[in-house]
Amino acid sequence: MESAWKRIGCATAGMAAFLVVGCASAPKAPPRGAMAVPSPRVEEASGVEVVSLRETAAGRMLDFRYRVVDPEKASVVLDRGTPAYMIDGATGASMGIPETKVGKMRQNTRRPEKGRTYFMLFNTAGRRMNPGDKVTVVVGEHRFENLTVQ
Numbered sequence: 821m822e823s824a825w826k827r828i829g830c831a832t833a834g835m836a837a838f839l840v841v842g843c844a845s846a847p848k849a850p851p852r853g854a855m856a857v858p859s860p861r862v863e864e865a866s867g868v869e870v871v872s873l874r875e876t877a878a879g880r881m882l883d884f885r886y887r888v889v890d891p892e893k894a895s896v897v898l899d900r901g902t903p904a905y906m907i908d909g910a911t912g913a914s915m916g917i918p919e920t921k922v923g924k925m926r927q928n929t930r931r932p933e934k935g936r937t938y939f940m941l942f943n944t945a946g947r948r949m950n951p952g953d954k955v956t957v958v959v960g961e962h963r964f965e966n967l968t969v970q
Contacts, residue, residue, distance in 0.1 A: 866962040867893025871937055873955065874970045879948050882906065882915070882969060884940045884957055891932040898938060900928040902960040906942040909954030909966070918943045 863869045867890035876883045884906070888894040896902055904926065906915040917924045917940055926940040940957075949955075949969050957964040 862962055862964055863889070865893065866897055866959070866964075867891065867895075867932075868897050868938075870957075870964055870967065872970055873957070873967045875949055875951070876941070879950070880944055880946075881918075882942045882944060882949055882955070884942060885937055886939075887937045888932045888934055891934050894932040895930070897959050897962065898928050898932050899930075900924065900926075904940055904957070904959040907956040907958065908947065908949075909956065911947075913945070913947065915942045915944055915947075917941060 867888060868886040869889050871885040871887050872883070873885070874883045875881070886897070888898075900923070904917055907913070908915065917926050919925070927938040929938075932938075940959075942957075951969055953969045955967050955969065957967060
């Protein structure tokens with residue numbers, strides 16, 4: 821009986837890992853005209869370009885997608901130890917990345933791939949974020965300002 825529960829636990833953990841890895845995608849063109857573009861200096865310094873910022877989970881979370889343009893610089897953004905949070909432009913409220921039993925709801929890797937898109941999910945902490953709302957995403961020392969929720 822105990823062995824059956826171990827197999828079920830291992831299978832569940834394997835499926836969860838598969839789903840998280842599957843959230844990364846091959847390079848795609850960013851949506852047209854949907855977002856304010858962050859400063860080129862921030863993108864150059866961070867090694868990533870913003871792809872999208874969309875509401876998800878019935879508006880209770882925001883899905884921040886970014887593409888690696890310089891793997892060496894992007895390694896800081898993709899390091900699990902680098903703090904990340906979002907600031908609501910209207911209220912100044914700070915929103916963090918939710919943490920589950922298997923870790924934070926963000927991708928991290930030691931070897932970022934150029935052209936690959938990665939994600940971070942931010943908890944809106946009960947505040948409803950609507951398309952058109954402005955936010956700032958802060959990852960370590962990098963600030964992606966004036967982003968528009970799609």
